Amino acid sequence: MKKALIISCYFPPQGGGGVQRTAKFVKYLPTYGWKPIVLTSKKQIIPVLDQTLLEDIPSDTHIIRTRTLQPRIPKKRNMIHHLIYVISIPDFSIWWIPFAVFEGFKQIKKEKINVIYVTGDPFSSYFIGCILKFFTGKPLIIDFRDAWILDPRRHVRTLMKWRDQIEKLMFKICVKHSEKVVLATPSMKKDFQKYFGSIKHPEKFITITNGFDTEDMEKIENVKKEKNYFNLVYTGSLQSVSRNPSYLFKALCLLKTDNPEIYNKIRLYLVGNIDEKYKQLVYKYGIKDCVKLEGYVSHNKSLGYLKMADSLVFIMESQNNVRQITSGKIFEYIAFKKPILALANQDSDASDIIKEIGSGIFANPIDEKDILAKLLYLYNLWEKNVEMTQLSLENISKYRREGLTKKLADLFEKTV
Structure with a gap:
């Protein structure tokens, strides 16, 4: 069996959506003739743990956890923290x-590694792959979960433009010296092909999306459903300004005023880490009896909430030029084949997936009246026990983790 060195700074039991992509690749690569050797950090960098993700990794997987001097930087930074940030490029x-x-x-020599695979962020991990390639001659594949320099959410402060120029140089070095570049969305692939058109052939860029694992459906932690209520569920973090639930809260506030009878039959579960300011909005709009703040839960329990739901809420970035941004949660949403209330720009890869499956209805994410109208539409379907639409099962199946890992294994084969 051929061997791949999988370099991922974040790996189970650390939690989060980005960790799951790598974990699923590691789980299914042996099925396609590749033995993964995982190189990761011993230190817990991500502030959440999820042991259920570690249980998903085959017990015979070789995982090397090394030391790191990476500091834990608090949200409130002092001058020392800022200095560390400035020099950490x-x-x-x-x-x-x-x-x-x-x-x-050591592992490349000991295990006779055939290919080096690096996933980011953190983007500094790509330099580990580049250095190892330089000294060993092993082919390098880098996987971008986020687009780094080409991420439309990236903001460059005026005083840090010098840092931005250094990062752009590092970005080009990593891409130039890799054999293949894997991108998590089709639009990311197009953006990379355009940006690197003069130094890298377009065929060197390959899209492998995120997906869902059918075996996860067998390990769901059940969540008790409130009967006689229209149960809406959102899973994932709400930490950034761009992924904003405030207009959904306003819509519920309007509903409470205009039609309290229906309002009292609705429950909205927010499952994941939520910014304190959004929690305060729940009280500000007087909807705490409707909105349930469940906090961070294990992956298996988050699936339990999706299973329990009557309809799912998908909230995406609302600013312009975010076509390439696709939350990994959308793939688990479509796996449950339930109606999706999508508060998202329709010109995005995430929206394309929802349209392709035929499972969603879109509302303007910054228009509470439009959100309320679409919410009432789904409520009426639920009350009448009517299916929203015919789903495309064929399109759903192409996002299974097994098939996506086969694409990666095939890429390994073509590279070595």
């Missing part, structure tokens, strides 16, 4: 590089 995980390179070199 492109990110704080740069302090993992010497330990990862040392251990990676």
Whole structure:
């Protein structure tokens, strides 16, 4: 069996959506003739743990956890924290590089590694792959979950433009010296092909999306359903200004005023880490009896909420030029084949997936009246026990993790 060195700074039991992509690749690669050797950080960087993700990894998987000098930076930073940020280019995980390179070199020689695969962010991980390729000659594949320099959400402060120029140079070096570049969305692929058109052939860029694992459906932690209520569920974090639930809250406030009878039959479950300011809005709009703040739960329990729901709420970035941004949650949403209330720009990869499956209805994410109208539409379907539409099962199946991992294994084969 051929071997792949999988370099991922974040790996189970650390939680989060980005961790799941790598974990599922590691789970299914042996099915397609590849043994993964995982190189990761010993230190818990992500502030959440999810043991259920670790249980998903085959017990015989070789996982090397190395030291790192990466600091934990609090939200409220002092001058020392700011200084560490300034010298940590492109990110704080740069302090993992010497330990990862040392251990990676040992494993390549010991295990006779055939290919090096690196996923980011953190984007500094790509340099580990580049250094190992330089010293060993092994082919390098880099996987962008986010687009780094080409991410439309990226903001460059005026005083840090010098840092931005350094990161752009690092970005080009990593892409130039990789054999293949994997992108998580079709629009990311187009953006990369355009940006690197002069130095890399378009065929070197490959799209492998996120997806859902059918085996996860067998390990769901059941969540008790409130009967006689129209149960809406949103899973995922609400931490950034761009992914904003406030207009949904306003819509519920309008409903409470205009039609309290229907309002009292609706429950909205927000499952995941939620910014304190959004929690305060729930009280401001007087909807705390309707909105249930469930906090962060294990992956298996989050699936339990999706199973329990009558309809799912999908909230996406509302600013312009975010076509390439696709939350990994959308794939688990479509796996449950339930109606989706999509508060999203229709010109996006995420929206294309919802349209392709035929499972959603769109509302303007910054228009509470439009959101309320679409919410009432779904409510009336639920009350009458009417199916919203005919789903495309064929299109759903192409987002299964097994098939997506086969695409990665095939890419490994073509590269070695």
